[in-house]
Amino acid sequence: MIPLHKIKFICLVLSVVTIFSSCKKFVEIDPPRTELITPTVFATDETAKAAMNDVYIQMRNSFGFAGGGFVGISCLASLSADESVAYFQGDPASTQDYKEFSDNSLTPDNTWVLGLWTDLYNCIYKANAVLEGLTTSTGISAGTKKQLTGEAKFIRAFCHFYLTNLWGDVLLITTTDYRVNNTMPRSPKAQVYQQIIADLKDAQNLLPDDYSFSANARVRVNKSVATALLARAYLYTEDWVNAEMQASTLIN
């Protein structure tokens, strides 16, 4: 016969084992209340719109490429074009990067060059994330889905347009998968334009004519904006016929 204390011991071990089996569930935690997991973001119209708003927020941010700040494309390009002059005051090291623009002597280490590149691709990532979120989403109304897809495609085209105009052959990014993007080679300029034009055509089809979506405030892209950029894209690719056609549509 097994002595009593051994039985007690076995019981204990068993109870301990039972406790352990619940460990796994214990460490599965809810997302923090300060964040929303991606599927939740694209579950409602409101949150999906907010995700798109973030792209505009970034673009108009004074540190963004389109923000009109000192590190934006307007300022830097105007330095290169001698429309502006880099005026030095204080520590020369901190103005060195501007001087490279105005002297047309850009080095690969220039902070603002990297800043433009990074900011543009960051916007592309966000636009792609919205596109992917909308594709898999089921809870968003058809109208919002159409509108946001159009806006995201426009933004993606807009960013690629500036990228290819600044650097020529650039990375063509159409997914959020970092494994793909991290090793992405440069695509020829023509191929980038192909994608830009395709995105803009989609945007044209998806976006409304008016500003009803933004309560008549001219703060979000609509069909006309897409058409304008499309005309420009055709113009830059020397597709005169289409360029004229799109431009005419807009003017008329």
Add this chain to the structure above:
Amino acid sequence: MFFYLSKPLLIMKLTTVIVLAACLQVSARSTAQISLSRSNTPLQKIFKELQKQSGYDIFYTYEIVQQAGNISVQVKNVSIQQALDACLKNTNLSYQIIDKTVVIKEKKAPLVETGTALPRLENVPPPVNIDVAITVLNSEGLPLEGASVFLKGQNKGIATDINGRAILKNADPNATIIISFAGFQNQEIKIADRNSIIVRLVARTNELEEVVINKGYYTEKQRLNPGNISKITAKDIEKNPVSNPLAALEGRVPGLEIIQQTGVPGGGFKVRIRGTNSIASGNDPLYIVNGVPFISTSLSVSTGLVYYGEAPSPLNSVNPADIESIEVLKDADALAIYGSRGANGVILITTKQGKPGKTKVEFNSYTGTGAVQNNVKQMNLRQYLDMRREAFKNDNTIPTTANAPDLLVWDTTRSTDWHKELIGGKATYTDAMITVSGGEKNTQFSIAGGYHKETTVFPGDNADKKINVHASIANTSSDQRFKTSLLADFSSNLTNLPGADLTPYTLNLAPNAPPLYDSIGNLSWKNWSQNNENPLANLKRPYEQVTNTLRTHLLTGYAIIPGLEIRLSAGYTSAVMSSILLKPIASQFPFSGVQNISSFGNSKFQNWIVEPQVNWIHNAGKGIFNVLIGSTFEEQVREGLSQTAAGFSSEALMKNLSAATTRTIGTNYFTQYRYSAIFGKVNYTFDQKYVINLTGRRDGSSRFGPGKQFGNFGAIGTAWIFSREGFIEKKMPFISYGKLRASYGTAGKDQIGDYQYLDSYSPSTGGTYQGNAGLTPVRLSNPDFAWEISKKFEAAIELGILKDRILFNLSYFNNRSSSQLIGFPLSPATGFSSIQANFPATVQNTGLEIELTTRNIITKNFNWTSSFNISIPKNKLVAFPDMEKFSAYANTYVVGEPLSISKRYHFTGINTTTGLYEFQDVDANGSFDFRDQQVVRFIGQKFYGGLQNSFQYKGFQLDVFFQFVKQTGLGPYPFTAAGAGFYTEPEYMLDRWRTAGDKATYQRFGTSSAATTAAARYAASDAFITDGSFIRLKNLSLSWNLPAAWLSKIHAADAKLFIHGQNLLTFTNYKGLDPEIGYRASLPPLRVITAGIRLTF
């Protein structure tokens, strides 16, 4: 066969009797008249009667009296001797009378039966081997279990049982036995023909023998411990007049590198156990206070400039005076049971508990002052003005009021000693603590309350105040099976500091910088500017920080059967911090647009932990099995919110958020961390000589994604106490203690942020878009990363020589951390710069640690002991595949070199014609950038340690502790070109180039960009790496215990007067303010001298 002593109560007396009997053969004469008339009665009963009639005590063992069986006796009015003769006539028993005591024993049997008897001299009857019962007690008369009993000259021994008893069978009655037990002096005793012997062991004076160390989930005797754990006790901690326990550990623990980051009260410490294991951040050890994990990073959400960028230490809430001991766990054997959190080592803090005895009231108080130890000799006014003029002349520039207000606007005859003015004050220290403790055998308690106040060396009314309350209660049921203890401590810390550390100003401000106050005593702004602010503006920007910490821990245990105990350990910790930094208009340079700005910070930490455990101890012959199984459930929640508010209409309302017109959220976070584990250990100790310890843990952490949450960690530790081997005892008796030990195992690290695996969005930080809020992707999610693994190996020898008067420990360790959790750098095309991942890089830490403790002089009145420790660490990045692809890493690290290297320009000297610093242009392209920074230099500690000498003369005790560090450091100066701005420079900068052909240490004074560029490169060159080694008289403590005669007059049990000094002297070649602070312009650790008294009633 078992022996029973029929009257356990008489054991004490018996001892005396037996000892006497061995030496004396006394025949007692008695006049007592005894009458007995019994037939066929047990001898025991007859003895009882005899005892009653004669008044003699009769000692016998139950065993032999039983053997004698029943007897018949008939005597009348006889003496005790006659009565005994009659009783024992037909038995195998004899007796002896000593005073009024009779001892019954077996008659010596005639030599025949056994052939084992040795040949004897004729006429001397050779003794017959006997069985001897030995009872081993400590000085308090309590039985000692596990003591070894063996015959002198034989290796084989036996261990005593739970009652402290062991039976030595078939022993030569003339032999000598040796009894040994850890923590006690060995005792030799002659059997001298006795059947039972009681031995009282005397505790060894050497403390290390008795040291029981805490390994977190279990304790172990230091002598049998196969792991590496350093223990610091209250005795050493209390000598340090510090408010953070970490400050008391500096230099005292081998393998523990502690660097104080600032002398501002409440400031942080850099703590590393056996080096830096991880490339990314998260190299802090795990702190466990009374069994409950505590935060290792600061609670602060907004440190600002107050601590000069170094967050306040989380351990400020632990009152050093409450601490009983601190254990530092360093090797795999000790750490594997902490699994995924043990890779960086563990610091266990145990607070004081009540001890059985009379209720004791202890009052301890000290007061003292602190000051900055050292001053960097700056240029005087004359030298400074000459430097500036020379700089302008060298660069052919004309001083203007814009670039040279110091020469043209400021009073050039007026000079201020900024060091004295800004950090030359005296900090005062006040500390008082009262403890009531006591209890009896089953219940003990301790209640303590403490107050600590520390002011600063800055001008103005700033202070760090702390109140600590600590209570503990412990109970054991009367059958000793059920144990409960509860510990609780609460600390409230209020810190008032100026808005920024004033130290940087002392290193910068020109000697003739404008006056601080105007003629009517208000803060002056005249001639100051926005970029060159009146330093005292910081005094008008008060920083107030309140931290409340509550820690509780409950431990219960129940012994189901002897040896099998179930335990439950549970704890709850809560820490809340709130801080406000005010920046009123009055503190800002009068300039249009300035407004009242307040920064608010609130953070909260909560932690609960439940750990059920089962412990089983089993004696199997000479071996002891000790098995522990347990599990952990733990949750930590951290919350934080920082806000900046502006536009208050009144300075008086600046602490009221609702009075602000604009509010900006800096950060708002909530993180939850859950952790669960199964852990266990199997320890087998054989004959107090061989130890094997297996520990393991399987744990899961919510910081990892689904499927990656669980990891396994384990270690094996072995120890061989070779000094217990017969051949050592015989051949090398001078070795009183010797142990060889080794351990190998794994531990992990999960010190990364929470939710890193999660694909999520958070509110946009860049404001709104046309009033519409945004949601921004937080990170690139990688669900596949897991633990960082650290494989740890250690081998060590521990030696005690000449009755442990010399103790020597030597440990070697080799730790390798791989699967490094780093932000894997990504192409910007991915949208992010990095992703959390396990990178196959390996970091190795190896090192030697030596400890030597000697008791140099031990006499009745004078004792002198020394202890020395040194750690020689070596850190190396062993592997980092494809490093050249990741510029962020390639510019910082080199495979084969330590992590803490710096890649620098090579300084080639001063150009004899331009007088400027020159550097090697590695790629010879005329420009200087990171490609030219190719000199790899190590920055860090090469070795470190401490030397303590303790002298005791009668009631006086003097402790002198030196800390030493051999290190390379940066700097200290110059950061900028001397003379370029209206900033002062150290006097040694006068050794500069002046004219062509000059050989000087520093370049010419200059204001041009050529001069500033050269100076900036100098600071990034190998010339800027200097020797930062130092030897510091870290602690000096002198105490005097009042003589007993005086104590009785004041009705005190104990009274002590003491003087403590911290950071008294520093010997260094380093030119900066302090070698520990290095090139950072932060307030150095202060020199503190305090005096106090401790009274115990």
